Amino acid sequence: MSVLIFAELEEGKIKKTSLEAIYYGSKVAEMTGGETVVLAIGEADSAELETAGAYGAVKVMHAGGQELKEANIVAYADTLTSAATQIGAKVIVTAKSSLADAVTARTAGALKAGVAGNVTELPDLSNGFEVIRSVFTGKAFAKTSINSEVKVLAIKKNAITPEISGNKAAVEDFMAPVSEEAGKAKVIKTLKETGTVSLPEADLVVSGGRGMKGPEHWQPLLDLAEALGATTACSKPVSDMDWRPHHEHVGQTGVKIAPNLYIACGISGAIQHLAGVNSSKVIVVINTDPEAPFFKAADYGIVGDAFEVLPKLTAAVKALK
Amino acid sequence: MNILVCISSVPDTTAKITFKDDNTTFNKDGVTHIIGPYDDYALARAIELKEELGGTVTVLNVGTAETEPQIRKALAIGADEAIRVDAEPTDSFFVAEQIAAVAKENSYDLIMMGRETTDYNSGVVHGIVGQLLGMPSLSPVMELNIDGNTAKISREIEGGKEKLEATLPLILGCQEPIAEWKIASMRGIMTARKKPLNVRPAVGEGLTSVSSYSLPPEKGDCKMIPAEEAEKLIDLLQNEAKVL
Numbered sequence: 001m002s003v004l005i006f007a008e009l010e011e012g013k014i015k016k017t018s019l020e021a022i023y024y025g026s027k028v029a030e031m032t033g034g035e036t037v038v039l040a041i042g043e044a045d046s047a048e049l050e051t052a053g054a055y056g057a058v059k060v061m062h063a064g065g066q067e068l069k070e071a072n073i074v075a076y077a078d079t080l081t082s083a084a085t086q087i088g089a090k091v092i093v094t095a096k097s098s099l100a101d102a103v104t105a106r107t108a109g110a111l112k113a114g115v116a117g118n119v120t121e122l123p124d125l126s127n128g129f130e131v132i133r134s135v136f137t138g139k140a141f142a143k144t145s146i147n148s149e150v151k152v153l154a155i156k157k158n159a160i161t162p163e164i165s166g167n168k169a170a171v172e173d174f175m176a177p178v179s180e181e182a183g184k185a186k187v188i189k190t191l192k193e194t195g196t197v198s199l200p201e202a203d204l205v206v207s208g209g210r211g212m213k214g215p216e217h218w219q220p221l222l223d224l225a226e227a228l229g230a231t232t233a234c235s236k237p238v239s240d241m242d243w244r245p246h247h248e249h250v251g252q253t254g255v256k257i258a259p260n261l262y263i264a265c266g267i268s269g270a271i272q273h274l275a276g277v278n279s280s281k282v283i284v285v286i287n288t289d290p291e292a293p294f295f296k297a298a299d300y301g302i303v304g305d306a307f308e309v310l311p312k313l314t315a316a317v318k319a320l321k
Numbered sequence: 322m323n324i325l326v327c328i329s330s331v332p333d334t335t336a337k338i339t340f341k342d343d344n345t346t347f348n349k350d351g352v353t354h355i356i357g358p359y360d361d362y363a364l365a366r367a368i369e370l371k372e373e374l375g376g377t378v379t380v381l382n383v384g385t386a387e388t389e390p391q392i393r394k395a396l397a398i399g400a401d402e403a404i405r406v407d408a409e410p411t412d413s414f415f416v417a418e419q420i421a422a423v424a425k426e427n428s429y430d431l432i433m434m435g436r437e438t439t440d441y442n443s444g445v446v447h448g449i450v451g452q453l454l455g456m457p458s459l460s461p462v463m464e465l466n467i468d469g470n471t472a473k474i475s476r477e478i479e480g481g482k483e484k485l486e487a488t489l490p491l492i493l494g495c496q497e498p499i500a501e502w503k504i505a506s507m508r509g510i511m512t513a514r515k516k517p518l519n520v521r522p523a524v525g526e527g528l529t530s531v532s533s534y535s536l537p538p539e540k541g542d543c544k545m546i547p548a549e550e551a552e553k554l555i556d557l558l559q560n561e562a563k564v565l
């Protein structure tokens with residue numbers, strides 16, 4: 001039973017969460033007896049793609065054609081479907097992301113595959129094919145059996161810790177026909193921050209809420225983030241008021257993150273906010289109000305003014321290095 | 322402009338999640354249900370587009386009779402008619418099949434959905450429907466304007482956004498700030514009672530099923546650090562929590 005992993009490329013490199021998915025896929029292949037193959041779409045050189053081998057991949061199919069230069073959901077999905085069909089993949093694994101969801105959904109439609117998202121553990125094969133997935137925005141888990149012949153799994157960040165070997169994967173060029181629908185949606189312009197780790201990928205996140213008082217007061221938070229090498233996030237009202245860009249908004253209706261460390265400054269900890277951050281390993285809360293609900297969900301808390309606390313933390317981080 | 326808006330019925334975002342029957346069933350006792358928050362954005366934008374360009378907005382839900390209050394609410398907000406496919410929406414592929422079946426019988430210029438439901442957070446139904454109907458699907462969409470046969474869209478990507486132009490018909494998974502959530506007026510609530518709500522049977526069957534649920538472990542106590550000694554936090558994060 002071959003396993004195909006859809007790996008995302010970011011600035012020519014395989015995304016960290018995709019490497020977790022490759023490792024997860026290789027474990028599934030081990031359990032079911034089959035090959036671990038990766039499909040990587042976009043620009044990357046062979047030396048980079050070979051490194052998928054360290055995470056358990058035997059082969060990387062690399063699709064780098066012209067119509068795949070932009071992340072075209074339909075073209076990507078058609079390519080993934082063809083690759084799955086060609087190698088006879090019975091399990092398709094990806095890291096949960098908005099692009100991967102959109103792409104694998106179409107492939108699931110084409111292959112009549114059952115989908116399980118936010119998977120947190122390796123499958124249990126003792127009674128069919130069962131996985132545990134995180135549901136109700138992190139508030140519960142559901143043991144789910146997938147009964148279709150082809151299965152699509154989207155893995156949650158940090159669900160598995162890869163063990164890295166010295167192996168290299170064989171890299172092959174791959175090209176597949178793309179359906180007519182792909183041409184119906186054209187990217188005109190891409191606006192993207194470069195050089196920063198994106199929120200879903202980030203291990204360290206510093207986040208601000210309405211308690212930060214206004215966009216002009218964000219500098220102390222940005223300073224701590226820079227000293228830590230962390231990515232910045234915010235609460236919904238903050239992005240609604242345009243204090244910070246929308247893609248920084250975390251929560252039930254924003255990005256769901258799972259960093260090792262989440263530092264919340266001036267955020268009350270509304271249940272909808274927690275829903276986006278409750279998968280963080282360690283949560284730090286800085287708030288002037290000792291009764292702020294966020295402290296109940298935190299590992300470490302400081303009752304105090306963010307504008308006094310943040311510079312102290314930044315200085316302490318700098319002193320480490 | 323004929324628009325189909327697919328809405329899910331989900332537990333209120335503040336609902337306490339518990340299970341019954343030996344953890345095999347979600348306990349709905351005392352839980353208020355709402356239109357999926359993302360679906361509510363899609364609905365709000367669909368109604369604005371109808372007001373701007375004319376046409377109709379049809380809402381579609383795959384669910385049991387329990388979801389009718391959410392469907393009536395969508396009608397009260399401004400949708401013209403509703404369809405309910407009478408089945409438990411247990412599986413993404415199954416839900417998508419129902420939506421595709423309805424869409425095949427009618428010609429919609431746009432099929433608008435939320436980026437994801439807030440109970441299972443799969444974010445895949447729009448893509449599956451797109452494939453089943455042979456139409457492009459885009460998600461998560463933050464901005465949508467219609468110019469003749471072209472949709473001008475902005476879609477969120479990690480760390481930014483991209484601008485797209487796409488030809489109709491299209492399927493979109495929507496999120497804020499595409500529109501502001503709308504509330505029903507008194508008049509809307511009155512007229513909603515008279516708007517058509519057609520119930521139809523489901524086709525096909527699900528590909529996945531849930532056998533049991535569990536809750537995450539309780540969080541331990543929060544360790545408090547005095548503000549005057551804030552720098553100690555960094556030491557704890559490095560040596561105790563080992564995250565730095």
Ligand SMILES: Cc1cc2nc3c(=O)[nH]c(=O)nc-3n(C[C@H](O)[C@H](O)[C@H](O)COP(=O)(O)OP(=O)(O)OC[C@H]3O[C@@H](n4cnc5c(N)ncnc54)[C@H](O)[C@@H]3O)c2cc1C
Pocket residue numbers: 208209210211212234235236237238249250251252253254265266267268269270271272273276286287288289292304305306307334358
């Ligand atoms: C359907 C729905 C979906 C939602 N989705 C989301 C979502 O995805 N994400 C989200 O974040 N919210 C979401 N919300 C909104 C949520 O309910 C809260 O309103 C929001 O999270 C509050 O943001 P906040 O904590 O920044 O602001 P507030 O609640 O106003 O809290 C500000 C906090 O800052 C503290 N403070 C003030 N001054 C200082 C200072 N100098 N130093 C330190 N602390 C200070 C205050 O004590 C207070 O606790 C949603 C709501 C609904 C109804």
Ligand SMILES: Nc1ncnc2c1ncn2[C@@H]1O[C@H](COP(=O)(O)O)[C@@H](O)[C@H]1O
Pocket residue numbers: 327328329330357359360381382383384410413416433434435436437438441442443444445446447
């Ligand atoms: N039971 C349902 N009935 C109608 N539409 C649904 C249903 N479930 C999901 N959808 C739509 O599909 C979108 C994506 O859902 P999902 O893939 O389940 O996260 C939702 O935001 C809804 O617009």
